């Protein structure tokens with residue numbers, strides 16, 4: 001197979017290594033105060049002495065340095081980015097343009113309501129769109145990420161149950177859940193109890209029925225779950241939870257699979273967070289601003305964070321009058337730029353377009369599932385939703401592991417999928433192709449995966465030492481995260 005990578009990748013040293021004393025990126029006019037030193041003339045606060053050995057380089061060296069480094073990056077604009085559970089789809093550039101319009105960009109959170117009517121209307125309308133899409137009654141736009149939405153949701157549930165007289169003690173979480181779920185529940189003071197998945201990869205309703213008692217505050221469920229499977233018993237699950245006075249929280253990070261097709265509110269969900277930076281047109285992965293709105297049913301609405309945007313006789317306003325509110329969960333109002341992109345995306349897609357998103361995401365994942373079935377082990381061989389989970393079980397006999405497969409994919413020019421997650425599948429390869437990939441791109445990914453499976457059998461050593469044609473090969477990723485070198489020292 002033709003490799004998808006070739007060409008000119010420039011080597012580039014640290015910018016400090018390019019430094020030569022006296023080199024400058026700019027000329028300053030001669031100092032016209034004779035006999036004095038600049039350091040003496042400038043106020044102390046403007047002088048730096050804590051960064052020794054600042055690189056001395058020319059302008060073109062700076063430009064080339066960073067441009068070369070940027071070519072080592074891989075992004076959605078470079079190619080397929082099949083990270084499961086992340087929805088790394090292509091985000092239309094027009095939404096970035098809209099978010100950068102000056103009237104949005106230059107508005108300030110301290111601006112009075114009368115001068116912020118457009119922004120408030122956008123937030124008001126976006127909330128209505130999200131209420132409609134999720135089938136819920138009210139939505140707070142404040143949380144800044146998915147995990148922050150979970151935390152907000154848990155605080156809401158705690159506040160609601162406290163108002164009923166007992167906050168309760170436990171939160172049930174399926175063993176396939178994203179790691180942020182148990183973290184969010186414990187930060188709010190709940191004890192986390194694991195719910196085992198059944199052999200079909202779903203929550204076992206009989207097991208759940210045994211676990212739910214009067215001490216359980218909520219079940220936190222992800223649907224479709226992290227195996228990419230729809231929880232078919234969701235209505236029954238909601239009923240089991242509600243019968244004991246507990247609430248159903250849904251992790252809605254996988255909403256890309258449901259858009260316009262099914263609404264969590266109709267399934268009995270009481271609260272759900274969405275990841276605008278997965279489903280609604282904000283690129284992510286670089287740690288940039290995100291947004292994790294939380295949508296709730298009527299009974300949780302009085303506890304939502306303040307302020308909510310309302311519409312009155314004199315226009316839109318920020319409503320702080322929620323006596324039972326959990327308070328604010330973020331400074332000011334939200335990551336507003338992300339809201340603009342979501343709003344623009346929803347308007348341009350329309351109801352029909354959003355439905356197509358879900359259809360294409362699901363068809364793409366099932367195309368990969370069927371084409372790669374047998375080549376890679378499929379632990380849950382069922383129709384999947386937006387992502388499909390394989391494992392390295394078929395390659396075990398050749399001593400090839402998931403990490404080797406993922407690293408070898410780099411040689412074929414693809415970002416690897418999510419690996420070793422969900423934890424309930426040993427050696428998991430979790431692939432989410434998303435709705436924005438063409439059939440041709442999916443076909444070349446399938447070809448690469450098949451070729452790698454062939455290599456695993458015929459020349460496993462090639463995989464053990466992969467990647468071969470990237471700038472660097474296997475890295476000490478843990479060391480890089482735990483012992484980062486953030487200051488350059490001359491060696």
Ligand SMILES: *Cc1c(COP(=O)(O)O)cnc(C)c1O
Pocket residue numbers: 085086145146147148178180222226251253254275290292
């Ligand atoms: C991404 C994700 C989260 C966390 O969202 P962040 O915005 O990264 O905090 C939670 N649950 C699931 C299932 C996810 O995929």
